[in-house]
Amino acid sequence: MSAPYILVLYYSRHGATADMARHIARGIEQGGLEARLRTVPAVSAECEAVAPVIPEQGAPYATLDDLRHCAGLALGSPTRFGNMAAPLKYFLDGTSSLWLTGELVGKPAAVFTSTASLHGGQESTLLSMLLPLLHHGMLVLGLPYSESALLETKGGGTPYGASHHAGADGKRPLDEHEIALCRALGKRLADTTRQLEVSRG
Template structure:
């Protein structure tokens, strides 16, 4: 059996969601657990998967085994009309085998998103990503208001999960509060996963 890890699974078009994923991974590692960064390939309405078999740069593509064996999950997507992006939804639609066997039941999970506009559907996107996780029986973690950055942020940040305001051109860097909230989610996932693993042992 492999060492416990938190899977940080995301889709990113212009890099903002990928940077959030890296910050969440840092939070996981700061809490003493391995973070496994994985992405999903792009899709199109004409031919479904349109990406190369191996990404040219960044995280490698996720497999169902990455999901099956994780001790916790952080799921991230840019916002598409107040919903998760199609590539991530496409990957999740292929997880019914894990649902049938209950592989994810009782594992902690959280979500994160990035939008080009400040009020571009961050909260609805986060909520849409929580729905399949509920069906898998995962334990959902958000961000409590004991996180000062949640009260002070002028960019992204919600109790449902970290968010980022990337700007109209998608190039606005994560600010200090957004980084803090990403790391806080990673830490919460890792700490919860470790407690649950210890109780199972």
């Protein structure tokens, strides 16, 4: 049996969400578990368009097996009108086979997002990503206010998950509080996953 890993699954056309994914992965590793970064391809308006099997840059594309075999999940997307991006929703819409067999029931999960403006729908996007995870029976984790960065942040950061204010051009780097919250979320996910693995043991 392979060692448990946490899947960090995200969609990103720009660097902000991918940067967050890497900081969350660092937090997972600080919590003593392996993090696997995966992304999803863009949704094309052309019916016959086919994306390459392996993206030109960044993380590999996710498969249902990545979800099936993970011990926990961090799910991320930039905000699209207060909701998750279509490519991530499209991928999640294709997970009904996992729902039918209960493959994700009882696994911990957390969410993260980035927005162009400070009040651009961070919290509603995080909540939109939680809905399919709840339908899958996953155990949802947020960020507690014992994380001091949650009280001190002037950028992203919510109790529903990690967030980032990327700016209108998408180029604003993560600040120290946003990084701290990404890593805290990853570590909390790893700690919870390890405890569940031990109890199932």
